[in-house]
Amino acid sequence: MSSLFGALCFLIVSLATLAASAPFALRDVYNPHITAPDSTTVWKCGQYVSVMWDNSNLPEEVTNSEGMVVLRKDGLEDIEHPLASGFNVVKSHSISFTVPSIPTKNDYEIVLFGDSGNLSPAFTIECDEKSG
Template structure:
């Protein structure tokens, strides 16, 4: 029994030494990366000084002339409402195509304020200038 245990220990030690000396397997070849461009389109409407009324429909616009050839997430953008420094959980539009440069939204029912802005998400998130929304609840 002692002889068998000793042989097993020696065999295990030898196998361990061989494994340590063997070269590591080559990593699998990396898949070719797809070219991706980050695009931050400039929002042109609503502009600073714009006034919206809750419940009315408006056309949000952004610049498209500087769009790169490959726009990551070009057909899955969305627009959120922002108040001051806080993004609100209000999605005004979703599944938008960034290359269109515009989308119609309905001004949400919010407290009247002049620190609202829109956040355009596609392959990046950017927001436009602050504007006013006249909501059903004046302050």
């Protein structure tokens, strides 16, 4: 029984070593620069706004062109409630949506996902008591 266990451990370690030494396929990383919002931006809850990005430096191949925009607060992305999703981050340079009713804060950030995540500068979202 112990020789079977030893052989199994040897096999697992050997496979792990082989997998770790295998070359990784080169992947493009498309990380477009977010041009809006910027640090001077103030969004109001209920307002129709746009996130814009510069897609002038596209790699030859983008492995995932399906985009998603989420809010980030205190280092956490709100993946459960995307502001926009399902758009082509390569063929477009902006996406628009309505700002949700959330607490007023001056340190929200936008994360643009596609082939890679990209982070905007911190900006402000303001909601009055009735909307937020």
